[in-house]
Amino acid sequence: MSEKKICVSVFAETADELVSKLRRAEADADVIELRFDGLDPEGIRNAFAHLRSDKQLLLTMRPKEQGGRSARNATERVGFWTEYALHKTIDHRSIWVDQEHDLLPQKEFMFWLDQFFVVRSKHYFEGHIADLNKAYDALASDSEVAKIAVSSKDVLDTIGIWRLLQRANEENKRLIPIAMGEAGKWTRVLGPAYGAFMTYASLESGGETAAGQITVEDMKQTFRVPDLDRETSVYGIIAANTSYSVSPWMHNAAFRSAGLNSVFVPLQTTDIEGFLTRMVKPVSREIELNFAGFSVTNPHKETIIPLLDEVDDTARAIGAVNTVKVNDGKLTGYNTDAQGFIASLKPVYGELAGTRVALFGAGGAARACVKALRDAGATVTIFARNQTKGQALAEEFSATCESSAGDRIMGEEFDIVVNSTPLGMGTNSNFAVLTAPQLRGLKLVYDLVYNPSETRLMREAKTAGVAAIGGLEMLIAQGAEQFKIWTGLEAPIEEMRVAVEKRLTA
Numbered sequence: 001m002s003e004k005k006i007c008v009s010v011f012a013e014t015a016d017e018l019v020s021k022l023r024r025a026e027a028d029a030d031v032i033e034l035r036f037d038g039l040d041p042e043g044i045r046n047a048f049a050h051l052r053s054d055k056q057l058l059l060t061m062r063p064k065e066q067g068g069r070s071a072r073n074a075t076e077r078v079g080f081w082t083e084y085a086l087h088k089t090i091d092h093r094s095i096w097v098d099q100e101h102d103l104l105p106q107k108e109f110m111f112w113l114d115q116f117f118v119v120r121s122k123h124y125f126e127g128h129i130a131d132l133n134k135a136y137d138a139l140a141s142d143s144e145v146a147k148i149a150v151s152s153k154d155v156l157d158t159i160g161i162w163r164l165l166q167r168a169n170e171e172n173k174r175l176i177p178i179a180m181g182e183a184g185k186w187t188r189v190l191g192p193a194y195g196a197f198m199t200y201a202s203l204e205s206g207g208e209t210a211a212g213q214i215t216v217e218d219m220k221q222t223f224r225v226p227d228l229d230r231e232t233s234v235y236g237i238i239a240a241n242t243s244y245s246v247s248p249w250m251h252n253a254a255f256r257s258a259g260l261n262s263v264f265v266p267l268q269t270t271d272i273e274g275f276l277t278r279m280v281k282p283v284s285r286e287i288e289l290n291f292a293g294f295s296v297t298n299p300h301k302e303t304i305i306p307l308l309d310e311v312d313d314t315a316r317a318i319g320a321v322n323t324v325k326v327n328d329g330k331l332t333g334y335n336t337d338a339q340g341f342i343a344s345l346k347p348v349y350g351e352l353a354g355t356r357v358a359l360f361g362a363g364g365a366a367r368a369c370v371k372a373l374r375d376a377g378a379t380v381t382i383f384a385r386n387q388t389k390g391q392a393l394a395e396e397f398s399a400t401c402e403s404s405a406g407d408r409i410m411g412e413e414f415d416i417v418v419n420s421t422p423l424g425m426g427t428n429s430n431f432a433v434l435t436a437p438q439l440r441g442l443k444l445v446y447d448l449v450y451n452p453s454e455t456r457l458m459r460e461a462k463t464a465g466v467a468a469i470g471g472l473e474m475l476i477a478q479g480a481e482q483f484k485i486w487t488g489l490e491a492p493i494e495e496m497r498v499a500v501e502k503r504l505t506a
Contacts (some may be wrong), residue, residue, distance in 0.1 A: 004226050005198035007031035007058060008216045009209040011069075013038045015046035025203050026055050028216045033058040033098070033200070035209060036080070037070035044080070048087050051095060058119065059084070060098040066123045067210060078106045085112045092116060098147070101139060114143075119176065121147035132160050133167075140173040145197050147176040149210070152184040155269045159278060161187060162194075162287045169195045176200075180211045182243045186236065186265040188214060190289070193228035205506070222252050222499075223263055233262040233292035235486065238275065240299055242266035244426045244451050246503045247295050247479065253499035254483050257492040262292070272300040276307050282329040293486045294324040295479075296333075298422060301364025308333045318371050319396070320364035323482045334485055337368035340478025341448075342376060348469055349416065349444050353377030358410055360433045361420035362390040365448055369420055370397045381414070383433075405434060411441015411466075419447045424455035432457035439464040450475045453504045472500065 008029035012018035018034060025032045032055050036044055051057060061080050062068020072080065081099070085092065093115060101122040107113055120139045124130040130150045139146035146168070152158050158179035168175035174197045179187040191199045201216040202208040219225045237247045243266075251264035269275045277284045280291050296304055301320040305311055308324065311333040315321045321333035346352065355378040359369055362384035370393060373380050380399040384390025387403050394401035410417055419433050429452055439445060445461040450471035461468035480491035 003030075004192035004228075005030040005056075006192075006216060006219055006225060007033050007198050007200050008203050009033040009035060009060075009200050009213070010203055010207070011035040011038050011209045013043070015039060015043045015050070018043075018047050019050045021203055021207075022050075022053060022057075025216070026053060028220060029055055029201075031056040031058055031096070031198060033060055033209075035060050035062060035068070037062045037068040044083075048084070048090060051090050056096065057094075058096040058098055062098075063100065063102075066100050066121070067125065074102050074106060077103065078109055081110060081113075085110070085116075101135070104138065118144040119147050120144045121149070121176075123180075124148075124150040125180075126151045126153075130160065132164050136164055136167065136175070140168065140171070140175065142173075145174040145176060147178070149178040149180050150184075151211070152179040152181045153268075154271065155183050155186070155267050156271060156274050156278060158184050158187055159286055165191070165194060165196060166287070178210075178212075182212055182241075182266065183268040184212050185214060186267060188212065189219070189223045189225055189263065189265050190228065190232075190234070192225060193230060193232060199225065222249055223265070224252070224256065227261075228263055229261070230290065231261060232290060233260070234290050235262060235264045235293045235295075236267040236291075237264070237295040237297065238267050238269060238272065238300055238304075239297045240268070240270045241426070242268040245297070246451060246475070246500050249499045249503040250476065250479050250496045251295075251483065253495045254479075254492050257495040258487065258489055260487065262487075267294070272304050273307055276304075276331070280326070280331070291326050293326055293482075295482060296322050296324060296364075298363065302367075305333060307331075314338065318367050320367045322364065322368070322478065323485055325485055334482075335368055336478040336481035336485070337365055337474075338372040338375075339481055340474045340476075341369050342372045343477040344469070344473035345446060346376075348467075355379070355416060356414045357381070357416045357418060358383060358405070358414040359418045359420060360384075360405075360423075362386055362393050363420065366420040367393060369418055369448075370399055374398060378416075405438065408438065409440055410434065410438050415443045417442055417445050419445075419449065419457055422449065424449040424457050425451060430456060432460050434460065436460040436463035439466050442466045444468070447471060448474060450500075451504060453501075472504075476500065 008025040010021035063070045096117040098119045122135050161177045161179050165177045176197050188199050201219045202213040237245050248264050255262040278286050308331045315333050315335035318335045322337050323334040325332050357378050357380045360383045374397050382390045382394050382401045390401040445468040447455045447457045448471040449455050458468040483491040
């Protein structure tokens with residue numbers, strides 16, 4: 001049975017820094033991995049003198065080909081472990097060691113190894129072909145813990161490692177299964193609840209020793225890893241890129257406030273049909289997770305519709321789904337974007353009847369905004385690079401469509417500009433759909449992008465002397481409605497807001 005251990009992995013280039021991080025990690029970690037592959041020989045000797053802690057220690061000398069910094073080959077690493085084993089002031093029985101798979105043939109030269117607690121590890125990085133069952137057969141044993149990590153870009157890449165955990169549970173073997181990268185974060189969060197020997201975390205943001213590591217603070221406070229079990233209801237955000245989303249912080253704060261045994265995780269995928277088929281739907285899924293609902297965003301809001309069992313009237317009218325509820329294996333789609341958009345716009349702008357709105361974008365979020373604006377009596381002009389899609393959207397909701405704003409001054413023709421595109425988010429944060437001279441004369445600029453909290457478009461609006469709001473209020477309003485759909489409870493909005501604002505300013 002897993003004790004839901006969280007191992008905080010720390011790396012340093014000097015012994016003093018490594019020991020300092022060790023002491024800081026002691027507050028939250030169950031196990032502390034000390035990465036020795038950043039130290040020179042003198043640093044290693046100095047660090048050996050400080051291998052004492054109230055928490056369980058794990059020593060690692062990771063070679064470059066396995067994701068570390070050490071240039072030592074297998075023979076040289078055996079020399080390192082021999083030096084460690086012969087060190088007279090170290091209580092070797094109280095410290096765990098991580099040895100890579102390529103040292104297995106060298107075990108006969110390490111006569112002392114049977115006195116150690118060993119984690120036997122193998123990492124598959126991008127471009128490597130992972131034969132997971134073969135690796136498991138080589139590493140899993142009654143005497144050692146097997147650690148197998150595989151790179152993942154899509155949530156579908158994580159299925160194999162999760163099935164390996166199922167096999168280990170059936171065979172009563174100890175396994176640490178990790179899908180590295182953004183798409184694999186859910187395996188780090190849920191692993192201990194499903195029998196993984198332990199999971200890894202970073203000491204702080206920026207201190208990750210492997211792709212996809214989550215800080216120990218977030219593992220314990222945001223995702224509540226120690227509290228999760230197989231009965232935990234699993235929710236998540238489905239997107240092609242989940243790295244910019246703050247929805248996990250918003251919804252996990254709501255679950256925690258409401259005292260629910262639920263967790264919200266990122267589920268990054270470009271293949272929405274593959275995800276639902278292979279991981280969610282009862283008749284075809286390859287793994288068992290207690291999925292209860294999803295947030296849906298770029299680029300899946302429209303393409304998910306034919307894959308669902310039911311779609312409610314609002315989502316059907318909008319032509320986009322941003323919320324899915326799973327009940328007894330049945331998937332029902334909803335749309336909370338329209339309500340969230342209007343609920344956040346009206347308090348700032350006021351009555352919308354007769355208002356002239358320029359809306360940029362023609363995706364799922366744009367569809368919700370256009371319908372909400374037209375229902376409120378506003379006139380809408382859609383600016384879309386994809387003219388076919390934009391024109392179809394305009395005709396559907398009695399709006400007009402243009403391909404580009406050109407150099408026109410928007411305030412001469414419109415009252416409000418709404419950006420529903422991803423421009424301004426993440427790697428596009430230095431870009432905006434319009435510049436300050438084009439924004440002059442407007443009454444309001446509304447950028448649905450919420451991360452960063454002040455976008456380039458909002459800064460351009462400030463320069464033009466135009467009021468501007470970001471997507472935070474819409475995010476919270478639509479998220480509160482999602483929470484109600486999933487749970488039947490009123491959302492703890494203030495707790496959600498505090499969590500999002502803390503994350504955005506971290």
